[in-house]
Amino acid sequence: MGMTSLHIANARIVDPAQGRDAVGDILIEGRHIVATGQVEAPADAQIIDATGMVASPAFIDAGIFRADAAACLAGGITRVLLMPDQFPPLDDPALVERAMRIGKPHVWVHPFSAATNGLAGEELAEIGLMREAGAAAAATGRSGIASTAVMHRLLSYSRAFDMTIVSHAEDADLVEGASATDGETATRLGLPSAPAIAESIAVARDTRLAEDTGARLHIRCISTAESAAIVARAKERGVRITCGTTPAHLLLNDAEATDYRSFARLSPPLRSETDRLAMVEALKDGTIDVVSSGHDPRTQEEKRLPWTQAAPGMAGLETLLPLTLMALGGDSAYSRLVEVLSSAPARIFGLPGGTLAEGAPADVTLVKPDRAWRIDASALAHPAANTPFDRLPVTGKVSMTIKGGEIVYKA
């Protein structure tokens, strides 16, 4: 049996890793891309007419809490970086190996190992062994490591393997008991809140520790202007730091909590409008490297509660593309979109993919960039599809997802 060939014809190919944004064809043979641009397709190749569509390397979602395969593929995502906050936490090489099998065959899960045993923030986990087992990085989990000494040692130790440390940046003391950001909305609603500097204090600390140790640090989600400024300055100094954010932190502000809409309870919490606008700027100017859905779906039992008792988190895989597009302000910024959703996460975490270069894995997402639709939580592909974006009209829809040369999703 010969290798199957796929011939994607007449697509707008956006591949920032190669600086490409032009109409052309892609030829896939077996599991790999063999040619891009002008291609000589064999006669028996399956032709996919992609006229009017954008073809890009499939998306890589960096920092999700649950690997829902169907939702990933519907969102154009073929690789996810899974947070270690699982049951049990991924603090053992065997658990990392098992986590890698969750999404197979179509979604490849690249776990982050727990940075500390049980994610308790006290003892270093076997991050080296877990790296050998396949962990893409070591992460602090849903919360940061409160002890500066432990964080310092963790970053220092990670250098032995040049392993990236993914941190959650919130000062544990300042945010204790809080479920919102200080501000008018929290005060009106009577919500226990913490100042926004709870984040930038942690960003500043972890940045300085990374600078001092020479370690590679990725802050999973920043959400304030001050955090962005700290990261930008650190990058100028040559600190090995990258950061991400989520569509919610780019598009929503703390006023979403009005009427105690617990679907808008997230971690880190939604911030002021000033901070939100700074996030959009930081996304455009390159301070923010990665946009991740932060996919953390919650059941009705966890969300249909008074705000302070509801669990933070939202579903995000299927809405990652249109919401990021909205934050970037339309498809003129498509190249930047592919950068933050695919090329950058592949580069930062050393994953295959993130490009359509010859020889790259044939992980391709086809998108109809002008297709208008409405987010409908009840139609999302996973059982706990809580999203604060329900009923929002958006533009840009995944039309086809190809993983390893196989069409795994078709709208």
Place this chain on the structure above:
Amino acid sequence: MKAPHTSRTPVPDGAHPFPHDHLLAIEGMQPWEIGFLLDEAEHWTTHKQRGKQLRGLTQINAFFENSTRTLVSFEIAGKRLRADVVSMAVAASSVKKGETLLDTALTLDAMHPDVIVIRHEAAGAVQLIASKVSCPVLNAGDGRHEHPTQALLDALTIRRRKGRLEGLKIAICGDVLHSRVARSNFHLLSAMGAEVRAVAPPTLMPPAVDRLGVIPFTDMDKGLAGADVVMMLRLQQERMTGAYLPSPREYFHFYGLTEERLAAAASDVLVMHPGPMNRGVEIATSVADDIQRSAITEQVEMGVAVRMACLDVLTRKRRGIAWNGKAWA
């Protein structure tokens, strides 16, 4: 016969004096709606203390957080209107799961009450329950959010003593951060045209409180200057020492209401406290017991009248009484 209207904010033509199904918060209420409830409450203070409005109706008081005064006040208010009053105290610890909270709401609803009074330690919990039951819900305090009947009884007390709310300088002092009483009062008194001040140490002042239309003061003497009304808030025992404040002694020194401090206020200043008081911590005994200036026991009395009015107004629809544009019929 109705009591003569004393409100300075009459219901405008075409408006409904109280179009709400529930009483969940003061925020968002129109001045004439507040004025209407105060006028209704006035009826229960001046004319007679009892009525038959709720005869044959069932009132459930579901208190998920400990309370003595408010619970008793609601019980008496319901009984004076001939309601069948049932009170259930649900220990906060047994209701940690929200499923239980909503299930409790559905269970209560299945008993077909005609009005439910709820107190809960989580902000927004009463609103959540109200969305699940088919009878009027009265918020008796939810977390740090609101305590609407407390603000109404405070306003009634002030209006009876001062003849008005509009234009008064009212200082609300103490642990504003954790206080639902303060929040409800901010909304009510600002809506009625008073100048509202929040006086608190910086650690007990809510963020962005000025956005609620109140003037923040961290210096109590400045906050009290020329005040017509001084409303003290209770300082919870667990906040007297530790991270918020160094000690009760230091708190009393800078934020306790004393005779000397009160001298900066208007000569006919009215002193209020929602109770229970910590004498010697937030208020000096001599001030609390000054019959001329202190309205603290009167507040308790007004509480019953206000709750009778709220129970009456909220159950009118079920009793087949509607506003026809001019009167209730």
